[in-house]
Amino acid sequence: MVAALQTETGKDGARLRLYPNPVSHTLREALAKLHHTAPDRVIAGNGSDDILNLLMRVFAGPERPAGMTTPSYSLYPILAALQGAKLIEAPFDRAFRLNLEAIADCGANIFFLTSPNAPSGVGFSTAQIAELARRFPGILVVDEAYAAFAAENAAELVAQFPRLVVARTFSKAFSLAGVRVGYALAHPEIIALLDRARDSYNLDRLAQAAALAAIEDMPYYDSTIARVVRTREAFLQKIHALGWHAHPSQANFVLVEPADADGRHGPDVAEALFKFLKRRKILVRYFGKHPLTRAALRVTIGTDSDMAALAAALDQWLKPALPR
């Protein structure tokens, strides 16, 4: 990674004065190879937010509503509002299951489905996504920001469904959030429309070089991802051993519903634990505004020692009155 960036910078930064390849040509070829598809089915973006923005811009507008499940990524409503597009919500049930009928018939011109979902971590099977792609008559965007941590994904379905778009990012699994690279897989006609709407030079030289270096170092990332998945499963066992509910996660985080020493749970309990952990400098996320998340905390999977510290803190929280 460091060597690739040095090469791209050049002696005295000389290469930085040259415009980047406008279509991220080499990166698209590498991504196409990675997904066993053709380069004209790939577009690279300045983060996957750039991709989501382009999709909303091309396929939503005053007469063309956008759809999303709720709760999910807070960017979708912002992008829909920018386009003057009506936003249609397909609410999740308590278990964050995919409501196929509701989405298929929602009337949106473009629908954004985060899979695995955030903040629940719940993943949807390739078969479910295929069924939805078959039934939903508009553009179906599967935002797979966390797919690297999941057992299944929808990338292979793109060849089969011309209105299906799969969006990915280098920020999570490749730990390149600082570099801003995302991409999408879709039918060549959709890729061409997105290409027309994007900035001519949406990826700078260093971002293209960093993403390429990451792809070439895939075995390293595979082992990092496998480590996260193992740690996630161990953490879920710990949570279940406490008798707490956690949604089954296919992502690099877990949505946990804590109970206190007396077995009570709910928003007050979640918020109390959030504050308890914060005082110990253990940071988790609390989404207190939504009924489906306000009794829960989202825990990002860290290193084994991060998770051991969290487990110890949870034990301590549950036994505050005991002498130590």
Next chain:
Amino acid sequence: MVAALQTETGKDGARLRLYPNPVSHTLREALAKLHHTAPDRVIAGNGSDDILNLLMRVFAGPERPAGMTTPSYSLYPILAALQGAKLIEAPFDRAFRLNLEAIADCGANIFFLTSPNAPSGVGFSTAQIAELARRFPGILVVDEAYAAFAAENAAELVAQFPRLVVARTFSKAFSLAGVRVGYALAHPEIIALLDRARDSYNLDRLAQAAALAAIEDMPYYDSTIARVVRTREAFLQKIHALGWHAHPSQANFVLVEPADADGRHGPDVAEALFKFLKRRKILVRYFGKHPLTRAALRVTIGTDSDMAALAAALDQWLKPALPR
């Protein structure tokens, strides 16, 4: 520059896993200082194309036409079309003078004026821009991609005119085209609107670091720019010595109307010289589609030896029949 990028990359690329500062905080502060203004009057973009795109997105639409002088930057019509906005053209005259009346009364909600203009190189005075800002009732964007090479610019007017936006880029004067950094100066309310429309992380870590390093190395760039201006003026003298017309340039290029050995000029002559130079691997730009440019070539100012090679080639072209 190289050291700044290495620091930002971190050991083994460790810093690249962290999200960039979403508002490019330090860079905005440095740009504000550079322009003796406040950070809330500055926004940074992924190239100035990102800035132009945001401006069009926020201020143009089906009921809000965009305006531009013609000929000028080919991106404006593309961005207007993406917004479904009508494009109003204010054509230049033969001397590429600013037509104040035509622009002031054109009815556009947002008007894009490239100053110095491309491809003519003609610059507009601060007084002219101020007069236009006073009279044009919409958002006036002065796209100052080439302003570093000009005697005057409009940056200081932003404090005075709340509907004036000045857009800049690091691609030309700072030779950082490969990194993609641009910015705009405007009233805080305009900056806030653009901030709401932009990608949350529109500049990656390395781009922010490179731009900051460039600002800190201003004396180096000042001397580079001064060298370009000197070389430009020497080249203009050469062109005038040949008896050719060239538009007075405030940019890092010159629009030259060549005449052949018999004193003829026009599209055929320009195209013939273009091909003659290309065979000698001297690359200039030919804009054959527009009546105001089709008899001319745009020559980018290179190193002194680049320009000497061009001058020699021009002499050779004018004396093809003479024995050498």
